[in-house]
Amino acid sequence: MELFTPEVGLIFWMLIPFLVVFFILAKFAWPAILKGVNARNKYIDDSLLAAKQARDELARVKADGQAIVEEARKEQSRILAEAAKSRDLIVNGAKDKATEEASKIMENAREQIALEKEDAIRQIRREVATLSVEISEKVLRKNLEKKNEQMDMIDRLLDEFNIPKS
Secondary structure, three states, X not given: OOOOOOOHHHHHHHHHHHXXXXXXXXXXXXXHHHHHHHHHHHHHHHHXXXXXXXXXXXXHHHHHHHHHHHHHHHHHHHHHHHXXXXXXXXXXXXXXXXXXXXXXXXXXXXXXXXXXXXXXXHHHHHHHHHHHHHHHHHHXXXXXXXXXXXXXXXXXXXXXXXXXXX
């Protein structure tokens, strides 16, 4: 059991190197280790802060992006509505103009038809008058071949027009 219970002298001689090593470590190593640990801790804190700032910035940029997209959608809707309104105005204007033009064409056609109808009626009257005169002339020539028949005809016409005989 001697192996398990150290002697006082052994404890004393082990305590001296332990204290020397502890003193050297406390004087030189611990400040460097603590400085490294503190630097590492500061670096981690700064990294966490930067990550939080980056996350906040990303959220802000995302919100700005959403706002820009929403504004673009509104603008697109406005432009499409304006384009539809312009299209309707142009289509209605074209329809009105086409209707007006068709009315003008129809009116011109009616006037042209009326003029041609009047010309045709005048020409038919001229031809009827010419034919009537020619027929009358032939009839009169045949019927009035004698002088006394001619005088009778003149008297009859004068009677019809109530003109006194000379």
